[in-house]
Amino acid sequence: MNVFDTLIIGAGPCGIRTAIVLKEAGLNVAIIEGSSPGGKINIAPRVDNYPGFKKIPGPDLAVEFFSWLNEAKVEMIADVVTSLTKENDIFVVECETAKYYAKTVMVASGTKERKLGLPKEEKLFGHGLTYCAMCDGHFFKGKDVLMIGGGNTALKEAIYMATLAHHVYLIHRRNEFRGSNYLVKELRELPNTTVLTPYIPIELIGEDCLEGVKIQNVETKEEQVLVVQGVFPLVGQIPNSQFIKIPGVTNEWGTIPVDNKTKQTSVEGLYAGGDILPRDIRQIYLSEVDGKAAARAIIEYLNK
Numbered sequence: 022m023n024v025f026d027t028l029i030i031g032a033g034p035c036g037i038r039t040a041i042v043l044k045e046a047g048l049n050v051a052i053i054e055g056s057s058p059g060g061k062i063n064i065a066p067r068v069d070n071y072p073g074f075k076k077i078p079g080p081d082l083a084v085e086f087f088s089w090l091n092e093a094k095v096e097m098i099a100d101v102v103t104s105l106t107k108e109n110d111i112f113v114v115e116c117e118t119a120k121y122y123a124k125t126v127m128v129a130s131g132t133k134e135r136k137l138g139l140p141k142e143e144k145l146f147g148h149g150l151t152y153c154a155m156c157d158g159h160f161f162k163g164k165d166v167l168m169i170g171g172g173n174t175a176l177k178e179a180i181y182m183a184t185l186a187h188h189v190y191l192i193h194r195r196n197e198f199r200g201s202n203y204l205v206k207e208l209r210e211l212p213n214t215t216v217l218t219p220y221i222p223i224e225l226i227g228e229d230c231l232e233g234v235k236i237q238n239v240e241t242k243e244e245q246v247l248v249v250q251g252v253f254p255l256v257g258q259i260p261n262s263q264f265i266k267i268p269g270v271t272n273e274w275g276t277i278p279v280d281n282k283t284k285q286t287s288v289e290g291l292y293a294g295g296d297i298l299p300r301d302i303r304q305i306y307l308s309e310v311d312g313k314a315a316a317r318a319i320i321e322y323l324n325k
């Protein structure tokens with residue numbers, strides 16, 4: 022039975038940084054990725070604040086990350102992790118197509134998009150409703166679209182969509198935005214955007230494809246229909262932690278509390294970092310710092 026020193030779940034910035042440091046230290050390490058290496062950066066239209074790059078399209082930065090991983094010659098396993106357990110001090114990582122064993126595990130699996138919870142959301146997914154402007158924005162060239170959300174992701178994706186769509190509406194349930202002021206200003210100044218607050222979506226209109234969205238003013242209860250061909254719910258994140266079958270690792274929200282210094286979870290030998298941690302600000306450099314800190318702690322732990 023091949024037992025890895027460390028298995029890393031997720032090849033986003035956190036997992037990649039952890040893998041590179043551990044590989045450089047000579048450990049027997051592999052990284053398991055169920056989708057595209059680079060993680061969330063792949064769907065970021067623009068990364069504004071990554072050291073060394075003034076502004077860079079997310080997919081281009083993801084390619085850089087992947088090339089660093091390749092240069093370090095880290096073993097990459099393309100599979101989806103379905104279960105993580107611990108048996109007799111060894112972690113068992115079950116994937117869709119194989120099973121792996123490791124002395125330590127780093128969970129760097131990030132988050133996925135939260136749904137609106139409205140009827141027809143699933144039915145209209147891919148038929149006018151999408152959670153990623155970077156991936157699907159080109160389908161809405163010259164059309165009218167609605168973005169929903171008040172964080173940096175919603176603001177950035179709205180700014181990006183304004184370069185493609187005929188008109189971009191953005192609604193947010195509060196008058197104040199969680200996202201940066203400079204992005205709100207940039208969005209408001211664009212000629213083909215309308216920002217509406219405090220509004221929530223209450224109905225998705227259309228049977229086979231989206232034809233509009235009914236929205237409601239949270240304060241006055243006034244309702245109106247926005248005739249749009251595309252809607253982008255960008256209302257938060259859900260941690261990718263459902264595969265963790267070890268009790269007490271995740272909290273009630275599904276994020277993973279860790280020791281601040283070592284990034285160790287409540288279980289010895291199990292570490293976590295990046296967007297999966299309970300935190301308000303989710304950024305590439307924070308994920309990398311977590312990866313580096315965890316890697317150092319893993320090396321110390323395995324040397325004991």
Ligand SMILES: Cc1cc2nc3c(=O)[nH]c(=O)nc-3n(C[C@H](O)[C@H](O)[C@H](O)COP(=O)(O)OP(=O)(O)OC[C@H]3O[C@@H](n4cnc5c(N)ncnc54)[C@H](O)[C@@H]3O)c2cc1C
Binds near residue numbers: 064067069130
């Ligand atoms: C639109 C947008 C714009 C952004 N702009 C910026 C910016 O300008 N600057 C900045 O610093 N940050 C930005 N971010 C945030 C940044 O992308 C994230 O903070 C960062 O990517 C988190 O890294 P991570 O490694 O923790 O997780 P992720 O990047 O989410 O990577 C997690 C990886 O784990 C994989 N995975 C999940 N579950 C499994 C499983 N069961 N099995 C196998 N693999 C699995 C996923 O496929 C994914 O590749 C932006 C994000 C978005 C969405």
